[in-house]
Amino acid sequence: MAEPEPVLATHEELAFRLVDGDESVVPELIQAFSPKLLWILRDKFGDLLTDEERHDAMTTALLKAWKYRERYDESRGTLAGWLVTIAFNSAKDLLKGRRSVDAASLEDPGEVIDEFDDEPLSAERLAIIDEVEAFVAGLPPKQQEIARADLATPGGTADSAPLAKRLDTTQNAVRVQRNLYRKKFRGHFSSRGYE
Amino acid sequence: MSHEDDKAWESFAKKAESPRIPTPKEAQEIFDAAGTEALTSEVSASIAEQVLAGKLRGRAPRCANDDWLKAEEQRYLRDGVRQLNRNKGDEEAEDDDVLDRLKSEALDDDDDETSAEN
Numbered sequence: 566m567a568e569p570e571p572v573l574a575t576h577e578e579l580a581f582r583l584v585d586g587d588e589s590v591v592p593e594l595i596q597a598f599s600p601k602l603l604w605i606l607r608d609k610f611g612d613l614l615t616d617e618e619r620h621d622a623m624t625t626a627l628l629k630a631w632k633y634r635e636r637y638d639e640s641r642g643t644l645a646g647w648l649v650t651i652a653f654n655s656a657k658d659l660l661k662g663r664r665s666v667d668a669a670s671l672e673d674p675g676e677v678i679d680e681f682d683d684e685p686l687s688a689e690r691l692a693i694i695d696e697v698e699a700f701v702a703g704l705p706p707k708q709q710e711i712a713r714a715d716l717a718t719p720g721g722t723a724d725s726a727p728l729a730k731r732l733d734t735t736q737n738a739v740r741v742q743r744n745l746y747r748k749k750f751r752g753h754f755s756s757r758g759y760e
Numbered sequence: 761m762s763h764e765d766d767k768a769w770e771s772f773a774k775k776a777e778s779p780r781i782p783t784p785k786e787a788q789e790i791f792d793a794a795g796t797e798a799l800t801s802e803v804s805a806s807i808a809e810q811v812l813a814g815k816l817r818g819r820a821p822r823c824a825n826d827d828w829l830k831a832e833e834q835r836y837l838r839d840g841v842r843q844l845n846r847n848k849g850d851e852e853a854e855d856d857d858v859l860d861r862l863k864s865e866a867l868d869d870d871d872d873e874t875s876a877e878n
Contacts, residue, residue: 592808599807600796608794609779620803621816628811642784649787653779690775697776713778721773722766747765754768 573597580644583634591631598645599623602652610656612731613714613723618659626652660717662724700753707732708746711739 574582574593582590606619614622629651630637637647686694701712710732714723722743725736732739782790799807810816 588812591811592804595799595804595807595811599799599804601791601794603797603799604795605790607797609790624807624810624816627807628814628816631811632814643788643791645791646782646784646787649791650781650784653781653787657781693772694776694778697772698778715769716773716776716778719777721770721777744762744765747769748762750772751762751765751768754772759772 576644577639580637580639583630583644584637586634591627594627594630598648599627601645602626602648605649606652606656609653610660610717613660613717614656615727615731618656618727622652622655622659625655625658629655657717657719660714660723661719662726696754696757696759700750704746704749707734708742711743712746715743 574597576597579590579594579597583594602623603619606614606622610619626648630648637644642650697716701709701716704712711723711728714728715721717723725739725743729736729739806817
């Protein structure tokens with residue numbers, strides 16, 4: 566006789582046990598969410614993160630969710646959505662240069678844990694996004710790579726060291742190329758009436 | 761780099777951040793549509809251990825071109841000290857060579873920038 570399939574806990578049950586501080590939920594959270602979080606980080610961040618960094622971002626997200634579990638509020642979103650959002654933030658911390666091994670990044674729960682912003686984007690902002698994306702798409706390849714990494718990073722400037730490694734160049738060359746695209750950017754946007 | 765260029769970029773980059781942090785609704789949609797990447801049981805166990813310990817397993821911070829940086833930093837420090845310690849009237853041919861090389865490299869940097877722009 567075939568063995569019965571194990572009954573998997575629903576996300577709501579996992580959320581309840583997480584908030585309750587039940588340590589036995591951790592392996593189940595990893596089983597339920599990690600494979601998708603890793604896939605999402607690859608899909609959304611592509612080459613901007615190495616495999617090692619994606620694993621770090623995913624692990625950091627779960628670690629923060631466990632550490633700051635009392636802040637989860639189901640009325641503001643699902644557990645899956647909360648974890649995806651924290652994983653995005655962890656990935657962006659890495660791009661900014663705050664290494665995951667830095668204990669300070671774990672002490673800082675990040676805005677996302679408290680702020681679930683569900684405001685739709687304004688038409689003006691959508692137009693700016695289109696303009697910036699069109700500008701970046703027209704840059705030479707290396708400048709384009711640097712600009713894309715910068716755009717993914719809060720504050721607009723990605724850590725030059727991993728970028729240099731990925732582009733097989735020096736940090737100084739990254740800075741030079743960054744200066745060039747920003748000079749072009751300012752000229753381009755001024756000419757289009759933006760200030 | 762012009763500070764104004766940076767300011768212009770940063771003000772727009774904030775509005776056009778990509779990928780941006782999803783809203784709760786978008787995050788749920790992203791999760792629902794996602795594929796999966798399998799984890800081995802060893803990796804899963806390691807993650808559980810780190811989560812419950814409250815800290816990530818230490819990994820030496822990465823630095824691109826680490827060896828290059830060390831060699832370059834050492835050379836610049838050595839040359840900088842040589843230049844600082846150079847007393848008027850005590851010029852040596854070796855110091856002059858270093859200064860000439862530094863000037864030449866600085867000019868080359870300008871050339872690189874010009875050629876990269878073109």
